[in-house]
Amino acid sequence: MASQGRHGPRNRASLMLSYLAGLRVGEIATLCWCDLLDGGGKVREQLRLSAAVTKGGHARVVFLNARLRREIEQYRGTLGQHPALLQPVLITQKRSAFSANTLCQLMRSWYDQAGLDGGSSHSGRRWFITRLAHSGISPKAIMMLAGHRHLSTTQRYIDVNDEMMRAAVEVL
Template structure:
């Protein structure tokens, strides 16, 4: 199995439109944005509680702390949430019928239970299928996040830290290069 597809900007917009439809659209959109705008793994997203994202005053946090128990490498890390992601989280919260408790899971299934990483992974895969994006998976958002940072000139060390990787070689494997990116690169000269 190859690496997860990294959508183009147009494909990303189509994917967001597909995920945002229906009764669970706000929840689905929030999950997608945590993947794309914070580079979180599906298991990390599934483990989140409202208290991880919202402080005691009801304000969406600028930083999210992931404990070692929920990260792939078993190392706690800080995830920075940009203004766009904070706005997405706030919109999701306002779409709910009641203010969630800090201990409540961020994402709840139709059966009113916490998502498992596997169930969320399958749900995300369905969005890619509906959007007609072959090769897309729950890891596409993470690859998009890392690729966009790399092509924006962000320090490789900073990207490595944001991704929660221990080795730069791991981070480099996530970076996608396509004709559009190579065309833009030579235009810099």
């Protein structure tokens, strides 16, 4: 749903930044092309979020996997001419940056349109953390990727269901 229509590529890019990099909506809204592109115009393998844009007020490095880098390149290709480096990655119909609140509301509307109850701007981030945990990634690594200072914060994001618990005890 979100990836359809006139703003589909932009909408898809915002969701992919959430699902594949675990970014918060406020972090996504503040991204400029200079954050994502290196000096040669290629999508970086990692970006640095300054303390000013992170929730905890601590700078962190975000790694962009190959799939996300391709998604960003595809999105950039839909923009016609290459955007200026200081231009926001996601722009509104009025050609300005999104506020975190507006992007948050927009993301919620995509989940509602898709019939997914309870979806929010945090759903991609929650999926990112849960998926890493279920893939056996070190809790400390997940904590750092999420930008959390305490493991207990990261643990609250991890969803578990009965099937997972059943499989866990079968390992014994």
